[in-house]
Amino acid sequence: MNQLPPQPTPPTFELDSTAPDPATAEIIALPVAAEAGGLVLGPGADELDARYGLLDQLEFAGATGKAGEVTACPVAGTDHTGALRQVLLVGIGAGRRTDFRRAGAALARATRDRTAVVTTIPAADPGIALEPFVAGATLGSFVFHWRSEGPEWQPVGALVLAELGAEHGDRLDRAVAIAHASWRARFLATVPAGLESPAWLAEQAVALDAQTRLKVRVWDEDQLAEGGFGGILTVGQGSATPPRLIRLDYTPARSSRRTPTVALIGKGITFDTGGLNLKPGQGMATMKRDMTGGGVVLATMAALAAVDCPVKVVGLIAAAENAVSGSAMRPGDVITHYGGRTSEVNNTDAEGRLVLADAMAYAVAKVKPAALVDIATLTGAMKVALGQQLGGFFATDDRLAARIGEAGETAGEPVWRMPLAEVYEPKVSSQVADGDNAAGGPGAITAALFLQHFTGGLPWVHLDIASVGDAPTDTFEWTPGPTGYGARLLLTWLGSADPLG
Secondary structure, three states, X not given: OOOOOOOOOOOEEEEEOOOOOOOOOOEEEEEEEEEOOEEEEOOOOHHHHHHHOHHHHHHHHOOOOOOOOEEEEEOOOOOOOOOOOEEEEEEEEOOOHHHHHHHHHHHHHHOOOOOEEEEOOHHHOHHHHHHHHHHHHHHOOOOOOOOOOXXXXXXXXXXXXXXXXXXXXXXHHHHHHHHHHHHHHHHHHHOOOOOOOHHHHHHHHHHHHHHOOOEEEEEOHHHHHHHOOHHHHHHHOOOOOOOXXXXXXXXXXXXOOOOOEEEEEEEEEEEEOOOOOOOOHHHHOOHHHHHHHXXXXXXXXXXXXXXXXXXXXXXXXXXXXXXXXXXXXXXXXXXXXXXXXXEEEOOOOOOHHHHHHHHHHHHHHHHOOOEEEEEEOOOXXXXXXXXXXXXXXEEOOHHHHHHHHHHHHHHOOOEEEOOOOHHHHHHHOOOOOOEEOOOOOOHHHHHHXXXXXXXXXXXXXXXXXXXXXXXXXXXXXXXXXXOOOOHHHHHHHHOOOOOOO
């Protein structure tokens, strides 16, 4: 049995109302803004600039102040006393949320394996900077390992946020909760499928029951059969690890019968071979992350209380492994989903929509939500359309679409609205069943049209994050690997004062 080794943990964040003290801080990181008149050092810099000529060092290095640019200024051998050994000057560009996020990530990379860093970067503009800086510093620190001798590096132990007092405590707690949810989503999407079976994913959800005020229910394969969840069962029937449906319920502290409910549905394909329509080897290389949508739902649900989500939320994760065996589903098979709608399976590698359909139909019938949101690494077509820096989404409700788009921009997980073009609806039809899971191109649109039949006419958003499911290189706040994209977006939306207003 595989045993996951202990994993590195995110850096901690501490508030300190005082200025950075060279007598006690080994590393001090200061913000550098790019303004019309030139480079400007941020809070806490006056004494250090006078002592070490920081602006002169920036000029000598050819610094521009762009977001994420780091200029290291050693102080060893200069006339100083105390613990200080290095000053890091970190560009914050024009001081936008995106700039502070990139500054946080750059600082995290520059301070790996260090015990603590004192920084005034968020103090440059606390109202804008705090949350994105924490997100950037957290995700820029993310590392996963299964090495016999431990990880290649450790995240910085602590980031001390100087010149920020206790009055920022609640906002810091919220920022950390959102960042940690994104870390959790990344971790879940990175665990190899040899360990992360549907049952293992369900165990992670059950463990939350003791840590949060979530209620958790899990359907095993027998209960799925009794309940009529034909999509989840059929996709998972070829695997030695049986499928699961996971339900997590969140109720805010202040709620009543009139409090609306949102249903979040996540695709939890713990590994996708493509089934009998087998993927090429390179296409399978990243398929342990095909449960990213399910991981994002789990991570989001775990953090709802921390962001004071005002609505009820039911999270559903349809978990299965799409494997190859004698019992695997075949092209031409017809399956019956929860609620009775049937689908002809003409491509076993279009399995995500089959499991989502069951969970969505269940949500409509049993949860009766005011809005339905699903999230999935669903189609390669979305990656072709949008590249790897932008997610896509479809929506049946303009107001809900606007809120999702705004939340993505604020959170640093931008998404672009795609058209639910009815002209392609005939492609989703089948000669022998209610629908065809292999409608062909345009692939992202036809997949969304397939799923729309399971929404019950409710306000609905379908987030297709296949385009942003992986970070191939160090890019801004992303370290290489599965991204867990979507947790910050959903928490920013659901943590707002009136998500459905």
